[in-house]
Amino acid sequence: MKRTLYILLFGLSLAFPAIAQQKDTTASFSLQEAISYAQTHQTSILNAKIDEQIAINTVKKTIGIGLPQVSANASFQDFLKVATSLVPGEFFGAPAGTLVPVKFGVKYNSSVGLDINQLLFDGSYLVGLKASRTYKELSVKNTGRTRIETNVAVTKAYYSVLVSNEQLALIDANLERLKKSLNDTEQMFKNGFVEKIDVDRLSVLNNNLLTERENVIRLLALNVNLLKFQMGMTVGSNLTLKDKISDIKVDQAQVLSDGQVYNKRIEYSLLQTQKKLNELDVKRYKSLFLPSLSAFGSTSANFQNDKFSNLYDTRFPTSVVGLRLSIPIISGGQKLYDLRNAKLESLKTDNNLVNLQNTIELEVAQAQTIYLNGQKSLENQKRNMDLAKEVLRVTKIKYDQGVGSSLEVTTAETSLKESQNNYINALYDMLINKVNLDKALGNINY
Known part of the structure; x- marks a missing residue:
């Protein structure tokens, strides 16, 4: 008995480190890997697949109406x-x-x-059989729309984490440079070469930057949790990103060739399928006037x-x-009015198709304009940031040589920080606009 107990305890001692190691394992994903993971783990997609199975069962149920009933x-x-x-x-x-x-x-x-x-014969059954298959087609397209929405959500969340990482890297670089300047200025103050206000100005900048860094770290953690949620991961999981901002290719704004981009949009395809269902509904109500055998x-x-x-x-x-x-002989006009309403619903779908075409074309035009403006803004903010770095470098040289003031250095540091924030905002906007443009053009497939 004791020997068996020792063997069991020894086995558990080996198992616990393995379990702990597995629990602490950090998952690392590229953008495409994150999207693939979400396609198989996101709850909304899993539910959409269940809806597909429900649609399949509905088709079989409808077929069963025409089979012998015993x-x-x-x-x-x-x-x-x-x-x-x-x-x-x-x-x-x-x-x-x-x-x-x-x-x-x-x-x-x-x-x-x-x-x-x-x-033996029932017109409504024959039409219902076609409608059930179209309903199955609609459920498959609904799953496709859910997949596209998940793709977009994961991509935007992934980009948010990348931008937060980039912002944190810039802050860390600023802190390292500012810390050195602050130490140098403190030594110069001790030796009587600068005034106390020079040290205080740099200390204020340093404190503000430390506070901003803490805020960015908290925002980064929130963005990572949002990415986990969009991927279908548990919030307690450990997640790192493989991709970097530099890996993202910024293409030029795309131009429409034929004006028929709505044919690539899942929303338009869904509405076309809904139109087929409405037309079958009209046929079904017409068939109710026929005899059944x-x-x-x-x-x-x-x-x-x-x-x-x-x-x-x-x-x-x-x-x-x-x-x-x-x-059927007399039904109090119920079938007639049901048929009229079905025709009106079909007309509404036709109107919605026309409106959706115009809406999609407008979305594409807006997305292209915003994306192009975002590219120009990002390029401009990048130049401003590089220029602010150069201004700070020259200002510090002048200050070290005694021909510049500490106020000029502080102003240059502030300008650099502002230009970096503008660059981060422009970078984030450009990445999100890129996703919105791809979605508007129907380039995000499922």
């Missing part, structure tokens, strides 16, 4: 008091005008049977006796087959 039945009756009827007395030799009470039936009755029904058959065995012990000794079989024709 049901079995059984019954047992115990007449505690057998029904009594009054019969003219002449039948039993009694005087005319008298009524004689007679009991028809027996105390115990039982039956077992089998019913079969087969739909079905075949039926049943067989049963009846058992009757006044004694329960002899109830099933004798069987009385019954079998019947036939056709049932149902012809």
Whole structure:
């Protein structure tokens, strides 16, 4: 017993480090890997796939309406008091005008049977069969739309983390440079070469930069958690990014060639499928004016006796087959108005298609303009940042040589920080605009 316990404890001692190591494992993803992960783990996509399965089951259910319907039945009756009827007395030799009470039936009755029904023709069923398959197509396209939306959400969240990392790197570089300047200025103050206000100005900049760094770190953690959420990862997971800002290619704004970009948009395809469903709905209501034909058959065995012990000794079989024709005549105008409403819904879909075409073309034009403006703004902010770095470098040289003031250095540091913030904002806007343009052009596939 003790030996077994020792072996178990030894095994657990080996397992716990492995479990701990697995728990602390950090997942690293490129942008495409993050998107692929989200496509198989994001809850919205998983639910969309479930909706596809529901649509498949709905199609099979609709098909089943036209298949033979078979049901079995059984019954047992115990007449505690057998029904009594009054019969003219002449039948039993009694005087005319008298009524004689007679009991028809027996105390115990039982039956077992089998019913079969087969739909032969029903216009609404045939149309419903087509509609169910179109509904399945619609569910597949809905899944595609969910995949595209997830792709966009993951990409934007991924870019947010990259931009936050870039912003943190710039702040760290500024802190390192500012720390050196502050140390040098403090030494110069101790030696009497500068005033106390020079040290205070740099200290204020340094403190502000440290506060900004803490804010960026918190924002970075929030962006990482948002990326995990969009990917379908647990918030407690460890996640790092493989891609860098420099890996992202900034293309020139795309130009439409044929003005038919809406044909590439999943929203337009979904609305076209909805139009097909509306047209089938019109056909379905029209088919309700047609007759329906079905075949039926049943067989049963009846058992009757006044004694329960002899109830099933004798069987009385019954079998019947036939056709049932149902012809609609008057429905109070309900079918007519249902048909009119279905036609109106189809007209609304036509109008929505035209409006969606115009909306998509407007979205593309806006996305192109915003993306092009963002590119120009990013280029300008990049030049301003490089220029601010050069101004700071020259200002510090002048200050070190005694021909410049500390106020000029502080102003240059502030200008550099402002230009870097403008660059980060322009960079983020450009990346988000790039995603929006790709989505508007229908370039994000599923």
